[in-house]
Amino acid sequence: MKKVAVVGVGETNFSGPQDKTEVELFAEAAMEAITESNLKPEDIKALFIGNVLGDFSEGQGMVQAFAAENIGCHHVPANKYEGACASASMAIRDAFIWVASGFYDIVLAGGVERAATMGTGLATRTFAMFSDARYEYPSGITFPAVFAMLTHLYADTYGIPLEKLREQMAKVSIQSYRHGSVNPRAQFFGKNADMTVEKVLGSFMVSSPLTLHDCCPFSDGAAAVVLASEEVAKKLTGKPVYITGVGQSSSGPLCNQSDYLPRIRAREISSRRAYDMAGVTPQDIDLCELHDCFSIASLIAAESLGFFEFGKAGEAWEKGEADIGGRVAINPSGGLKSKGHPIGATGAGQVYEVTRQLRGEVEPERQVEGARTGLTDTLGGDGGTLVNIILQRGW
Amino acid sequence: MEVKKQTPCLEGWFTMPPQEPQLIGNRCQSCGHYFFPRVTSCRNPLCDKAKPLEEVLLSRKGKLFAYTINYYSPPPPYHAPDPFVPFGVASVVLPEGIKVGGQIPKGVDLNALKVGMEMETVREVLYEDEQGSEVLSWMFRPAKSK
Numbered sequence: 001m002k003k004v005a006v007v008g009v010g011e012t013n014f015s016g017p018q019d020k021t022e023v024e025l026f027a028e029a030a031m032e033a034i035t036e037s038n039l040k041p042e043d044i045k046a047l048f049i050g051n052v053l054g055d056f057s058e059g060q061g062m063v064q065a066f067a068a069e070n071i072g073c074h075h076v077p078a079n080k081y082e083g084a085c086a087s088a089s090m091a092i093r094d095a096f097i098w099v100a101s102g103f104y105d106i107v108l109a110g111g112v113e114r115a116a117t118m119g120t121g122l123a124t125r126t127f128a129m130f131s132d133a134r135y136e137y138p139s140g141i142t143f144p145a146v147f148a149m150l151t152h153l154y155a156d157t158y159g160i161p162l163e164k165l166r167e168q169m170a171k172v173s174i175q176s177y178r179h180g181s182v183n184p185r186a187q188f189f190g191k192n193a194d195m196t197v198e199k200v201l202g203s204f205m206v207s208s209p210l211t212l213h214d215c216c217p218f219s220d221g222a223a224a225v226v227l228a229s230e231e232v233a234k235k236l237t238g239k240p241v242y243i244t245g246v247g248q249s250s251s252g253p254l255c256n257q258s259d260y261l262p263r264i265r266a267r268e269i270s271s272r273r274a275y276d277m278a279g280v281t282p283q284d285i286d287l288c289e290l291h292d293c294f295s296i297a298s299l300i301a302a303e304s305l306g307f308f309e310f311g312k313a314g315e316a317w318e319k320g321e322a323d324i325g326g327r328v329a330i331n332p333s334g335g336l337k338s339k340g341h342p343i344g345a346t347g348a349g350q351v352y353e354v355t356r357q358l359r360g361e362v363e364p365e366r367q368v369e370g371a372r373t374g375l376t377d378t379l380g381g382d383g384g385t386l387v388n389i390i391l392q393r394g395w
Numbered sequence: 396m397e398v399k400k401q402t403p404c405l406e407g408w409f410t411m412p413p414q415e416p417q418l419i420g421n422r423c424q425s426c427g428h429y430f431f432p433r434v435t436s437c438r439n440p441l442c443d444k445a446k447p448l449e450e451v452l453l454s455r456k457g458k459l460f461a462y463t464i465n466y467y468s469p470p471p472p473y474h475a476p477d478p479f480v481p482f483g484v485a486s487v488v489l490p491e492g493i494k495v496g497g498q499i500p501k502g503v504d505l506n507a508l509k510v511g512m513e514m515e516t517v518r519e520v521l522y523e524d525e526q527g528s529e530v531l532s533w534m535f536r537p538a539k540s541k
Contacts, residue, residue, distance in 0.1 A: 125470035140469040148463030156510040209463040258494040
């Protein structure tokens, strides 16, 4: 198996509703990644793209073929990946496997979504399709309800009073808002830096005990990465970031995962595969972009990824152990909560962030100094698809 | 008095009047695993599937595993009343070892819910369809004391 490097990354602003089509949005991110790689579109051998709801949001199916042609990658094989919110991570993992196998030497991977343009009504309706369609969503058990139930279950499992847990969760949102407020690509750039526990707890109740500030927004956006084999990478850049471990796992409907909840079994399997492949442990991770679709999801993820003991992640956030300068810097980009969550692009946005952090290129206020190893974590549906990617500095 | 026609929201998922409200699941006769909703093939990776699945009525009572109160209206195909009223949803673990999601009926004190409390399966009107039929669903409410 060949070593595989990220040689270039690109990203649009993650935002509320905007006018560009998905093909146009993706082009913006893709051309930034290709240009940064010192390549031209004709050098790209294949395109792997995550996109979940393009058909619903703008009536455009098969976005991958149009996206390839639109950036000048004529006649390349173009594949679309759909794993709900984990789509782009699936695309990047598969791109990694194809380059590692030697079949292609340069692949463009990424994702694009216009979830904000859809509006809350259509977005809520279509997002709900990724839970069990037979009875979870006809019963009114939607994603906020699922994570709200997990919050109660988490409090009960680990013996944490609900009010105490809600304060810890508020601190997760506050940290994410603070980092996103200084990330120019973030949906909440320049906003919410002054968020307080009182404001989080006092905002609109969505599904008890989750308030509006416990939930991530709907977003538009695109992100892209160029992967190349080691020998090609060395010719293109002095700062190759190697993908040293990947993991993916799946689960059935949430009710069938319940023996393990509030832990997400697929995440533990997926991250274990990634750690083993890279030959590293959770203690080696300097920063992690994880799937904080809801504040409680951050605590659950950070524990399953091995950063903190089960039931202790809330305390870790309170003590700053999950912040820049702490044990592991979690979501220095602002995460889904503040950077935004254009579902088909989110995983590529995480790889964009980790790559730029490892190169030391982000804004000083949110740079993790000396970071050598980073991890991404994306969750599709209610635990249906999990993908983890480990990236390490190659110089 | 007019008696409205009643139809199940999902055919064959739970018993209809005059039977007691019970969920209909199945059990693998080879390995003993229970399933709800019913499956067409046993999901146990270690099962030899030598014997077929049998249909079973699941226990009416179980324990509250997790719950929430939805303060916003879920999208269709959920039928929300107009004006929308917040409602409870629950996950209940049955003695057969499986967990089932369902709504909590109107009239239950949602503030008194506690993880681990005993719940019972009931059957309630989910909504009225365009023909005026009552569409029924299984729901879970705190069990009445014996």
